[in-house]
Amino acid sequence: MTAKANIIYFKGGNIMRKYLLPEKGEFYKANLHSHSTLSDGRMTPEEMKAEYKMRGYKILAVSDHDALHEHNALTEEDFLMLTAYEISIRSDDDPMPHAFRKVVDLNLFAKEPYNLTQCGYHPETVDWLVKRGKLTKEEQANIKYAGELRDLHYYPENINKIVKTANEAGFLVSLNHPEWNNITAEDYLKYEGLWAVEVYNHGCYAGSGLYDSEAVFDDFLRSGKQIFATATDDNHNWADGTYRCDSFGGFTMIKAEKLDYASVIGALERGEFYASSGPLIEELYFEDGYCHIKTSPAADISLLTLGRRGERIASENGEPVTEAKFKIDPENYGLVRFRVRDLSGKKAWTNAYYTDEFCPGAKKVRTVR
Numbered sequence: 494m495t496a497k498a499n500i501i502y503f504k505g506g507n508i509m510r511k512y513l514l515p516e517k518g519e520f521y522k523a524n525l526h527s528h529s530t531l532s533d534g535r536m537t538p539e540e541m542k543a544e545y546k547m548r549g550y551k552i553l554a555v556s557d558h559d560a561l562h563e564h565n566a567l568t569e570e571d572f573l574m575l576t577a578y579e580i581s582i583r584s585d586d587d588p589m590p591h592a593f594r595k596v597v598d599l600n601l602f603a604k605e606p607y608n609l610t611q612c613g614y615h616p617e618t619v620d621w622l623v624k625r626g627k628l629t630k631e632e633q634a635n636i637k638y639a640g641e642l643r644d645l646h647y648y649p650e651n652i653n654k655i656v657k658t659a660n661e662a663g664f665l666v667s668l669n670h671p672e673w674n675n676i677t678a679e680d681y682l683k684y685e686g687l688w689a690v691e692v693y694n695h696g697c698y699a700g701s702g703l704y705d706s707e708a709v710f711d712d713f714l715r716s717g718k719q720i721f722a723t724a725t726d727d728n729h730n731w732a733d734g735t736y737r738c739d740s741f742g743g744f745t746m747i748k749a750e751k752l753d754y755a756s757v758i759g760a761l762e763r764g765e766f767y768a769s770s771g772p773l774i775e776e777l778y779f780e781d782g783y784c785h786i787k788t789s790p791a792a793d794i795s796l797l798t799l800g801r802r803g804e805r806i807a808s809e810n811g812e813p814v815t816e817a818k819f820k821i822d823p824e825n826y827g828l829v830r831f832r833v834r835d836l837s838g839k840k841a842w843t844n845a846y847y848t849d850e851f852c853p854g855a856k857k858v859r860t861v862r
Contacts, residue, residue, distance in 0.1 A: 495764065495844065495845045495850075496513065496844040499513075499516060509780065511780070512776075512777070513846050514767065514778075515760075517750065519748070519750075520746045520747065521551040521748075523550065523554070523744060523745045524725060524726045524728070524743075525600065525667075525723055526669065526694070526727045527726060527727070528579075528728065529541060531557045531627055532558040532560070533729060534728070534730055535733075541553060541730075542572065545741075546572050552572075552573045552575060552752075552757060553573075554600075554602065556577040556601075558580075559622060560632075561576070561577075561610075563609060565607065571752065573752055573754065575603075576602070576606050577601060578611075579598055580601065581596055582596065582599070582643075582645075582652060583596035583647050584646045586646075594675065595647050595676055597647065599652075599656070600669055602664060602665040603664055604663045605754075610638065611636055611639070612655060612659040612664065613655035613658065613659070614643060615643050616633065616642075618643075619636070653685045657686055660686050667688055670691050670696075670703070670706070670727065681713070682713070687720055689723045690721075692705055692709075692710050692842050694706075694725055694726075695727065695739055695743035695770065699738060700737055705770075710842070715799060717859045721764045722843075723766075724743040724841075726740050726742060727739065742770060743769070746766055746768075747760050748760060767843045768841065769841035770840055772833040773789040774786065774787070774788050774789075774831075775788060779852060784818065784819045786818075786831055788841070789835065790813035790815055791834060792813065792835060792836050794814055796819040797829070797831070798827060798828060799826065799861060802826065808836075823848060827847070828845045828847045829845070
């Protein structure tokens with residue numbers, strides 16, 4: 494998946510402008526990865542909603558580990574709760590020390606708010622929740638799951654089976670914090686059916702110094718995978734009030750017509766959003782051979798492509814940049830995406846856009862392999 498351009502016509506039917514981020518709708522600030530007291534977080538869903546709403550967020554996915562809960566009763570006219578959960582695939586019998594074992598963490602987002610079907614389920618995956626009093630044995634026995642009971646061991650074919658089951662059951666699937674998972678391109682380029690990858694996970698940065706997974710995003714794109722990029726908190730709220738606080742640092746700005754479940758999920762499916770750890774992107778469109786971008790004050794704005802070619806516009810004399818335009822090379826780009834870096838070093842990342850889908854005469858290229 495790459496994001497699609499929205500086309501604006503002028504009189505005579507000629508194409509005047511193509512919006513890469515939609516012109517219509519509103520931007521809604523979202524945290525798509527968080528943990529509550531229902532698994533290993535320290536705040537209740539109600540407490541998290543209040544904290545995020547107070548800071549201008551409009552959307553929250555409480556994606557607790559291994560057991561799927563819905564929080565639709567917390568949705569209000571000006572705040573939306575998404576139904577989601579996180580599953581982990583690892584091999585606990587791996588002889589390597591725990592810190593070196595491969596693990597894959599996936600966030601599953603329900604396309605329908607009351608879909609509580611669990612994918613990649615095995616009774617042992619929720620035993621720890623029962624032992625900690627987060628889930629009753631009756632609740633464990635009543636879990637509705639799709640597909641077969643999963644193989645508990647890590648290997649790419651197992652990942653793909655789980656993702657396929659989730660897609661068929663009505664979920665969008667993201668690959669969480671790959672920089673934390675001890676996986677390499679040899680692993681993740683074998684994964685199929687992913688909707689998105691976390692290009693920034695604030696919990697990994699706050700707790701472990703692991704800043705972003707932009708290189709993983711590029712690997713997917715350059716190998717021909719169609720995938721989107723999100724930024725999240727992955728907050729557990731274990732160190733609030735310190736520099737290790739894992740909240741309010743990574744967010745996804747979703748452009749949707751309305752703040753309701755169907756509109757937001759539709760925007761996510763179409764890639765009508767960008768990821769950020771700070772900077773804001775106000776507008777992104779193609780016109781007369783150029784891509785135009787408008788942002789909050791930035792140190793630089795970069796255009797990245799499928800290959801090595803690109804361009805960077807930077808501040809001069811201490812004056813930040815707030816807009817840039819880039820000439821699109823129809824022969825040598827393949828796709829374009831944009832990165833904004835603010836004066837403090839925080840970044841924003843757009844999704845990728847294939848040039849042949851918005852630039853007249855552009856060559857169709859999907860991979861550098």
